[in-house]
Amino acid sequence: MTQDTLSRAFAALADPTRRDIVARLAVSDATVGELAAPYRISLQAVSKHLRVLADAGLVTQTRRAQRRPCHLDAEVFDLMTAWIERYRRQAEERYRRLDAVLAEMDEAGHPDPHTPSTHEQGAAS
Amino acid sequence: MTSTNSTRQTTIESDPSVPTITIVRDFDAPPERVFRAWVDPELFARWIGPRSIDTRIDHWDARTGGSWRYAAVRDGQQIAAFYGSFHEVRPFERLVQTFTYTDVPDGVSLETMTFTDLGGGRTRTVALSVVESLEIRDMILASGMDTGVIEGYQKLDELLASS
DSSP states (O other), rough: OOOHHHHHHHHTTTTTHHHHHHHHHHOOOOOHHHHHSSSSSOHHHHHHHHHHHTTTTTTEOOSSSSSSOOEEEEHHHHHHHHHHHHHHHHHHHHHHHEEEEEEEHHHHOOTTSSOOEEEEESSSO | EEOOOOOOOOOOEEEEESSSSEEEEEEEEEEHHHHHHHOOHHHHHHHHSOEEEEEEEEEEEETTTTEEEEEEEEEEEEEEEEEEEEEEEEEETEEEEEEEEETTTTTTTEEEEEEEEEEETTEEEEEEEEEEEEHHHHHEEETTTTTTTHHHHHHHHHHHHOO
């Protein structure tokens, strides 16, 4: 479920107009009309973009209010950050292992790395 | 979307509009040594996989136009295999490889590693992965969710204990 939410969020943000809309909503809530103003596209087109953002859980629209302002939902952004952070941590762990290997290479004084490295099946342990 | 942490050095960038992953990391070793840890099969096998998994190098010809193949082995059982080509091996500067996970035979990513001398015996590596689609890129990022976390903390504990 979490992964679906994130996939939708990433897909929604793959569009430059939608990223613009998100950037504007990050400053303050806005109506569809206000959001459409800077673009040469129809209100319907903006509404369509907003629907994609809403489906991804990035934007909510207050239904009861007269102005129906759109509001950016920060929770999904937190989720996206957390998701990438896990991947980053995994990469960091791999590189920490490499740190250890590099430190040992220093002490062991390995031979010249110019020599091309060829390796065939069975030779590795 | 970028994720950084002041106490750790690895930076990941994942652009919402292009199917790439960029990982930047600095190392306390000169480019010659970092490059070697990438192209020497025995050294590579020592750090590429998590601790619970052994890396078995089945083929390794780290030359421009060469190829490679290795398997992930846990408790004597092969659990995954990967292969690709060495598109370019430019000593101490640049390493370009293709990468395929055999369970997804139609999938291939292009991995470009650059090694920049920071002086003072330090190196910055930039790993750029290009995959076929945003969906696949997101799947790859999501694959980091389950593994690595618990084990990562254990290794971190050990590192901190031994330093």
